[in-house]
Amino acid sequence: MLAKINYSTLVKFSIPSVLAALVEPLASIVDTSLVGRFSTEMLAAMAICTIIFNSLSWMFNFLIHTSTQKIADYNAQKDETILSQRILISLSLALIISLLTILVMYLFKTNLYQLAGAGEDQFYLADEYYLTRVNGHLFSVFFMTLLSIIRGLGYVRDAFYITVFSTAINIALSYSLLHTFQLGLTGIALGTVVSHGLGTFLCFLLINQRKKGLLGKVLKARPVKSEWVHFGKNSLDVFGRSLILTSCFFLATRFSSLLGHEVLAAHQILLQLWLFCSFFIDGLASSANILMSYYFGKKELDHCRLIVSMYTKIASAFGVFFSLLYILFGTSLLKVFTLDQNVIILCLSLLPIIYSSQIISCIAFIYDGVLFGLEKFSYLRKHMIIGGLLIFLPISSVSMQRNAFIYIWLGLVFLNVYRVITGHIKIRSELCA
Numbered sequence: 001m002l003a004k005i006n007y008s009t010l011v012k013f014s015i016p017s018v019l020a021a022l023v024e025p026l027a028s029i030v031d032t033s034l035v036g037r038f039s040t041e042m043l044a045a046m047a048i049c050t051i052i053f054n055s056l057s058w059m060f061n062f063l064i065h066t067s068t069q070k071i072a073d074y075n076a077q078k079d080e081t082i083l084s085q086r087i088l089i090s091l092s093l094a095l096i097i098s099l100l101t102i103l104v105m106y107l108f109k110t111n112l113y114q115l116a117g118a119g120e121d122q123f124y125l126a127d128e129y130y131l132t133r134v135n136g137h138l139f140s141v142f143f144m145t146l147l148s149i150i151r152g153l154g155y156v157r158d159a160f161y162i163t164v165f166s167t168a169i170n171i172a173l174s175y176s177l178l179h180t181f182q183l184g185l186t187g188i189a190l191g192t193v194v195s196h197g198l199g200t201f202l203c204f205l206l207i208n209q210r211k212k213g214l215l216g217k218v219l220k221a222r223p224v225k226s227e228w229v230h231f232g233k234n235s236l237d238v239f240g241r242s243l244i245l246t247s248c249f250f251l252a253t254r255f256s257s258l259l260g261h262e263v264l265a266a267h268q269i270l271l272q273l274w275l276f277c278s279f280f281i282d283g284l285a286s287s288a289n290i291l292m293s294y295y296f297g298k299k300e301l302d303h304c305r306l307i308v309s310m311y312t313k314i315a316s317a318f319g320v321f322f323s324l325l326y327i328l329f330g331t332s333l334l335k336v337f338t339l340d341q342n343v344i345i346l347c348l349s350l351l352p353i354i355y356s357s358q359i360i361s362c363i364a365f366i367y368d369g370v371l372f373g374l375e376k377f378s379y380l381r382k383h384m385i386i387g388g389l390l391i392f393l394p395i396s397s398v399s400m401q402r403n404a405f406i407y408i409w410l411g412l413v414f415l416n417v418y419r420v421i422t423g424h425i426k427i428r429s430e431l432c433a
Helices: 007-023 026-038 040-059 062-077 080-107 109-115 120-135 137-152 156-180 184-210 214-220 225-258 261-297 301-337 341-356 358-373 377-402 406-431
Strands: none
Touching: 007 156, 007 261, 007 301, 026 040, 026 156, 026 184, 040 080, 040 120, 040 137, 040 184, 040 225, 062 080, 062 137, 062 225, 062 261, 062 358, 080 109, 080 120, 080 137, 080 214, 080 225, 109 120, 120 137, 120 184, 137 156, 137 184, 137 261, 156 184, 184 214, 225 261, 225 377, 225 406, 261 301, 261 341, 261 358, 261 406, 301 341, 301 358, 301 406, 341 358, 341 406, 358 377, 358 406, 377 406
């Protein structure tokens, strides 16, 4: 996988994943800017839809983590029969999940709109974007899954190039269809669907070129029952983890809204600052997943311990950088989001929590990536449930009793502290046995 393990090789290996993690949300940011300058009503309708699609992507991100781990593990075994079986299972799950979610999104469209907070006057505009995205949802799910397969095979740089190309197509089409062809939200959604379709085609093309005849073997593969069961169990474990984590963020937003619109606005701004660093760390965690799957599969525990140590230090350095950034420029950054002085004062009162927790948050993400690589999905699920129910919920709910915003954020921070502690314990037990 790597000729030599040191900081230079790890950084070079991780840069494409880090850049891809930064590029992927770029299209959404540009779409928001394009629509926001075009029409506030359209932006509000698109916001409702993107909440729905982003939530679904987050809930089913087991297609990414499980596929990456399983395919990377193949690289250690060098068995093309196992590889073709695992790719077939991964793509089959992508097909099943996409068809089921399309059905749910069609049948419960109105319920999803209402759950996301849309008023009936927004339904018509929302339909322009929503229905177009639903029609192309199959491409979105397959694109996400195929990128994870390519990364699992070790072609991280190629995955980055495809991501950049897809994002560029998305931005160009969205601008053209909105301004030149005047297609409104339908044009914005078409830009996403077409770019994901092209990305899917390029992923299949790349796999076929890099692994001659592999796609033919995938079509002929007959995975044994144990592979299906194992893959499915891991997927359910990752789904359970994502469900609890998503619920924690949802409840944090819900509790904030009950404290008033200014608190809710402050919460959303702080959340963006708190999670911004995660775009960088997600790329590192993805690389850690790939490398740990490969070297742990080969039982090279010394390499695994070295990788964990180095990635933890790199993540800590990111945490220090962002902590200093928020300490030095926190007030200026807040003014990018709002000019409301009451909201800024609320944010400033909790900004110390944001910058003091950056290192812990970065390490929590890295440990998740390492544990994905070690295939400890059930452990992550179990302790996310424990952390959510016994740490986040009790602490954050105090905000309702005392009408105090700070407890919501203490709940989120201590949840990450718990993730770091339990992650460290498990990693140490696995690699020092």
